[in-house]
Amino acid sequence: MLELLPPPPTDPLWDLTYEFGTDERPERLNLVLGVYRDPAGSTPVMAAVRAAEIRLAERSESKEYRGLSGNAAFNRALLGMVLGPGGPGGPADRAAAVQTVAGSGALRLLADLVCRTRPGTTVWISDPAYVNHRPILEAAGLTVRTYAWRDAAGGFDAAGALRDLAGAGREDVVLLQGCCHNPTGADPARQDWEALAGLAGRAGWVPFVDLAYHGLGDGLEADLWATRMLAERVPEMLIAVSCSKNFGLYSDRTGCAIVLGASARAVRHAETALQNAARTLYSMPPEHGAAVVTTVLEDAGLRALWRTELDLMRDRIGANRAELTACLTARGHGDLAATLARQKGMFSMLPLSAPGMLALRRRFAIYGTTSGRINIAGIPEDRIPCLARGIAGVLEQPSPPTQRLAPRPRIG
Numbered sequence: 001m002l003e004l005l006p007p008p009p010t011d012p013l014w015d016l017t018y019e020f021g022t023d024e025r026p027e028r029l030n031l032v033l034g035v036y037r038d039p040a041g042s043t044p045v046m047a048a049v050r051a052a053e054i055r056l057a058e059r060s061e062s063k064e065y066r067g068l069s070g071n072a073a074f075n076r077a078l079l080g081m082v083l084g085p086g087g088p089g090g091p092a093d094r095a096a097a098v099q100t101v102a103g104s105g106a107l108r109l110l111a112d113l114v115c116r117t118r119p120g121t122t123v124w125i126s127d128p129a130y131v132n133h134r135p136i137l138e139a140a141g142l143t144v145r146t147y148a149w150r151d152a153a154g155g156f157d158a159a160g161a162l163r164d165l166a167g168a169g170r171e172d173v174v175l176l177q178g179c180c181h182n183p184t185g186a187d188p189a190r191q192d193w194e195a196l197a198g199l200a201g202r203a204g205w206v207p208f209v210d211l212a213y214h215g216l217g218d219g220l221e222a223d224l225w226a227t228r229m230l231a232e233r234v235p236e237m238l239i240a241v242s243c244s245k246n247f248g249l250y251s252d253r254t255g256c257a258i259v260l261g262a263s264a265r266a267v268r269h270a271e272t273a274l275q276n277a278a279r280t281l282y283s284m285p286p287e288h289g290a291a292v293v294t295t296v297l298e299d300a301g302l303r304a305l306w307r308t309e310l311d312l313m314r315d316r317i318g319a320n321r322a323e324l325t326a327c328l329t330a331r332g333h334g335d336l337a338a339t340l341a342r343q344k345g346m347f348s349m350l351p352l353s354a355p356g357m358l359a360l361r362r363r364f365a366i367y368g369t370t371s372g373r374i375n376i377a378g379i380p381e382d383r384i385p386c387l388a389r390g391i392a393g394v395l396e397q398p399s400p401p402t403q404r405l406a407p408r409p410r411i412g
């Protein structure tokens with residue numbers, strides 16, 4: 001049977017990561033994947049997470065199955081974190097959360113929910129979008145269209161997004177990244193978010209918010225502002241939440257899918273549909289990361305420690321961005337520096353084409369994605385001048401690559 005399988009496409013980000021692993025130049029710099037690295041270049045376990053893990057190891061008594069929605073206390077804690085304290089009658093009162101296999105699992109379960117509700121629904125994603133948005137939505141059976149996101153100067157293209165989304169109707173869903181847009185780093189200003197909420201209200205499309213970097217842009221509350229504002233304004237909304245970045249739980253695959261509905265009945269049905277989707281995909285999500293997050297969020301001391309650590313990560317990303325822009329300015333690239341300085345979160349997009357990014361890899365051993373994205377949070381402090389030198393070098397002399405590294409081997 002397997003002999004019949006034609007060579008499938010491989011994942012471009014993991015291909016680059018593989019290529020990085022085979023690069024023997026000591027100065028090589030991996031800015032491909034979206035992981036936070038400390039000044040020494042490692043991705044540490046957060047102290048609040050470590051303390052919660054120790055507590056859990058000492059106290060947990062059973063690994064019995066959880067329910068189909070996963071860890072109920074985790075779901076409550078994430079609903080509270082995402083939608084805010086609110087009051088009676090607020091968005092949290094008409095919402096349900098189901099624990100998922102990280103943010104990707106939440107995106108997939110919510111896409112399944114949309115497909116079960118109305119097969120073939122059109123979901124609008126930004127152009128450019130997170131590399132896995134289209135594949136996840138299409139794999140669930142949805143139709144994907146795109147709307148403008150980035151203007152020529154590298155900022156959020158409010159006019160373009162509103163123009164394109166004027167074509168979205170009441171049967172459509174619009175996927176919006178709640179903060180720290182991946183891959184551009186360009187976020188809407190508050191008045192742009194208000195305009196998007198107004199459009200959703202008038203046209204009747206359902207916002208589907210992807211939250212993967214809250215806490216790493218302007219701070220946790222500020223990064224959740226747009227999501228909370230939308231939740232107050234629209235009758236229905238879907239939210240995919242990842243704990244991978246802001247709790248550093250990348251490999252523990254921790255997240256949740258949130259639905260907001262206009263009636264208790266609709267929310268109950270949506271929650272059951274999410275459970276059914278999970279049941280046929282993987283049955284139940286893994287417990288460990290959810291137990292860790294719950295332990296952190298329910299304990300005032302651990303929660304405060306986590307917030308301090310999250311703020312430190314955000315400050316370091318900001319410091320890296322500031323240092324990179326200073327180095328680029330010193331090299332005579334003030335316009336690019338000004339663009340990068342306005343962007344938020346882990347990523348920035350360089351004004352380099354695929355050949356330019358290839359030249360950056362070949363000539364300077366600096367690995368970003370082919371589309372021009374680099375992970376600002378992944379640069380060791382002492383390497384920022386080298387990064388600026390490489391970017392300036394390619395901008396000033398975009399020469400073709402001379403030598404190829406070995407492609408990733410295939411089995412068989």
Ligand SMILES: Cc1ncc(COP(=O)(O)O)c(C=O)c1O
Nearest residue numbers: 034102103104130182212242244
């Ligand atoms: C915008 C966005 N959404 C969702 C995810 C999925 O994150 P995870 O499945 O690792 O929680 C990512 C990961 O990089 C992302 O950048």
